[in-house]
Amino acid sequence: MELGAAYDLTATATAISGSERLIHIAGVNRGNEDEVRLGNIELAQQLAQALRTAERPPQEVVYANSIQSGNGTIYGDAKAEAGSILKAAADFVGASYTDVLLPNLFGEHGRPFYNSVVATFCHLLQSGQAPEVKDDKELLLLHAQNAAEVLLGSVPVRAMDGLASRRTVSAVLAHLQDLAATYHSGDIPNVASAFDLDLFNTYRSFRVGQELPFALDRRADARGSFFEVCRTRGGDGQTSFSTTVPGVTRGQHFHRRKIERFVVLSGQAEIAMRRLFTDEVLRFKVDGSKPVAIDMPTLWTHNITNTGDSDLYTMFWTNDIFDPSNPDTFTEEV
Known part of the structure; x- marks a missing residue:
C-alpha cells in the first residue's frame, strides 16, 4: 500500500480490506507552507477514499496525530484537518476512530537534525562535537517503541502520558553528556528508570561500527x-x-x-x-x-x-x- 505520488486507489483499498486496525502514520513535517499543509491533507484524503472503497473496511482507524494539532501553525492545523478527514471516513464506514496525540518522539537510529533534538545531540556527542541549546523549552518526550505500542493497541492511549517524560532541552543535553562521559570508559551508567534506559539505548545506537568494542x-x-x-x-x-x-x-x-x-x-x-x-x-x-x-x-x-x-x-x-x-x-x- 502506498500513498502520495505512488497512490493507487484499487491497490490501497484491497490492501486494507479485511484488516482489524488501520494505522495512519504518513505525514509531511518539512517543506514550505504549501507542501506541509497540502501534503498532510492529500495523504489523509487518499486514505479516506480507500476506506470508503474497501470491500471490508477496517474495524478501527488509528491516526498518529501530534500534540501540535490545531495549535495555529501550518503543520498543526494541517494535522488537525487531516484528522477530521480520517474521522469522517471512519464514521462513514462504521469503523471506530482513535486519535493519538503523540508528543516529541525519540529513539534508536533517529535522524539527526530531523527527527528530534535527542538524535541531534546524540550524533554530535558521539562525533566529538559540542551541542548547543538554542531554545531551552520544555519537551514532553516519548520513546518511539512506546508510541508504537500505543498505535498498535497493546498499550491504551490513556496510559501514554504516564510513559512520557517532561524535560527541558538543556536537561536532556546535560543527561546525555553524563551518559556519554560514563560510557566512554566502558562503564554502564545508572539506567534504573525507564527514561534513563531509553535515552541510553538511543545514545548507544549512535556508537556502532568499529568503535563498538x-x-x-x-x-x-x-x-x-x-x-x-x-x-x-x-x-x-x-x-x-x-x-x-x-x-x-x-x-x-x-x-x-x-x-x-x-x-x-x-x-x-x-x-x-x-x-x-x-x-x-x-x-x-x-x-x-x-x-x-x-x-x-x-x-x-x-x-x-x-x-x-x-x-x-x-x-x-x-x-x-x-x-x-x-x-x-x-x-x-x-
Whole structure:
C-alpha cells in the first residue's frame, strides 16, 4: 500500500480490506507552507477514499496525530484537518476512530537534525562535537517503541502520558553528556528508570561500527590473568557464562530494551550483528587472549560463532534479571 505520488486507489483499498486496525502514520513535517499543509491533507484524503472503497473496511482507524494539532501553525492545523478527514471516513464506514496525540518522539537510529533534538545531540556527542541549546523549552518526550505500542493497541492511549517524560532541552543535553562521559570508559551508567534506559539505548545506537568494542585491561602473572568485565553505576544486573563447541553459533535474536555485553574469556569467535530491516551486518573477530567487551545495540539481531578448535568460554552481562514471562528476546537470524 502506498500513498502520495505512488497512490493507487484499487491497490490501497484491497490492501486494507479485511484488516482489524488501520494505522495512519504518513505525514509531511518539512517543506514550505504549501507542501506541509497540502501534503498532510492529500495523504489523509487518499486514505479516506480507500476506506470508503474497501470491500471490508477496517474495524478501527488509528491516526498518529501530534500534540501540535490545531495549535495555529501550518503543520498543526494541517494535522488537525487531516484528522477530521480520517474521522469522517471512519464514521462513514462504521469503523471506530482513535486519535493519538503523540508528543516529541525519540529513539534508536533517529535522524539527526530531523527527527528530534535527542538524535541531534546524540550524533554530535558521539562525533566529538559540542551541542548547543538554542531554545531551552520544555519537551514532553516519548520513546518511539512506546508510541508504537500505543498505535498498535497493546498499550491504551490513556496510559501514554504516564510513559512520557517532561524535560527541558538543556536537561536532556546535560543527561546525555553524563551518559556519554560514563560510557566512554566502558562503564554502564545508572539506567534504573525507564527514561534513563531509553535515552541510553538511543545514545548507544549512535556508537556502532568499529568503535563498538571496548578494550579491557587484562593483567597477567604466573597465577593466570584477570580483567574486569563490566562496571555499573546502579540498577539490577545479571551475569551469565556459556561454553560453545567449535563451529557452533549461539544467539540469532534481538532485544528491544535490554543492554547485553559479550566478553570472550577463552577461545576465538566471530560476533555478528545486523540492524533490523536492513542488510547491514557488522562482524568482529574476538579472542580471549585479547579481551574486549562488545555491547549489543538494541534492535540489532546478533550471534556468536566459535571459530576456533577448542571450547569457547563467553561471559554475558545484562542490565536486568531474566524474566521468563517477559524475556525481551526475539528470534531473528543475522
